[in-house]
Amino acid sequence: MAGMDHGAMGADGQMAGMDHGGHAMGSMKMRDFSNAPQVKRDPSVQTISPMPVDRTGEPGQGLADVGHKVLVYRDLMALDRNPDVRAPSRSIDIHLTGNMERFMWSFDGEKMSDHHEPIPFIEGERVRVNLINDTMMGHPIHIHGHFFELVTGHGDHSPRKHTVIVQPGGKVTWDFTADAVGDWAFHCHLLYHMHAGMMRVVSVRPKGDAQ
Ligand SMILES: [Cu+2]
Incomplete structure (x- = not known):
């Protein structure tokens, strides 16, 4: 476009002079x-979700306009x-992170081989876990040894x-x-995401000798 000053575009794609505190889409x-x-x-870490929302009431990708009823997590x-x-006594956030072009996958920007410390829990404690997906694809996140209750509005009959x-x-929020x-x-x-590093050890320590 004639007259556009390309030099005004910042390295992060923001226009110079734009209000950084603003939440308009153009400045995101x-x-x-x-x-x-x-x-x-x-x-x-290619992207950070600017405003993560609970999408458990939405159909999966590509299933929004299929012309028939689609079951969603909230139906369970x-x-x-x-x-x-x-009620959970504490809560933790875990970000699902990656770079789709480089095929790099991680939690909180750190792949398994970078981060040897397990995620610690104490036997018997009840914890809320918020999984925040900062990437542009869906991830099926799996925990061994435990079931969790999805927080999708069903009270004591949570799936x-x-x-x-x-x-x-x-x-997605769950309690376990x-x-x-x-x-x-x-x-x-x-x-292939797991192998690339989107994995961690969860360590449940015996009550009494946990640090
Ligand atoms: Cu994945």
């Missing part, structure tokens, strides 16, 4: 780490009352699962009781 950055303070600033309910209905797909840019002492795999179930 693809990698605003203030939305994900725990995520490592690294080239392996447990037949029996949940075995542990205590119990061990794997949940987190939609692109979206967020760390009732199986030991070290357990926690990973994306797209195995």
Whole structure:
């Protein structure tokens, strides 16, 4: 376009002089780490979800306009009352991160081989886990040794699962009781993502000698 000053475009794609505090779409950055303070600033993190929303009521990708009813996570309910209905005593965020062009996949910007510390839990504690998908594809996140209750508005009949797909840019919340002492795999179930590093060890330490 004649007269456009290309020099005014910043390295991050923002127009110079634009109000950085504004939330207009035009000023939204693809990698605003203030939305994900725990995520490592690294080239392996291509995008940060600017406004992660719960998408468990939405059809999966490509299923929005298929002309028939599509079941969504929010349709699921447990037949029996949940075995542990205590409120969680703490909550943690785990970001699903990656760079699609480089085929790099991680949690919180760190792949498994970079990060040897397990995610610690204490036997019997009830914890809320927020999975935040900062990438542009869905990830089926799987925990070994435990079931969790999806927080999708069904109270003490929340659906119990061990794997949940987190939609692109979206967020999924679940509560679980760390009732199986030991070290357990926690990973994306797209195995090439797991192999690339989107995996961690979850460690449930015995009550009493946990640090
Ligand atoms: Cu994945």
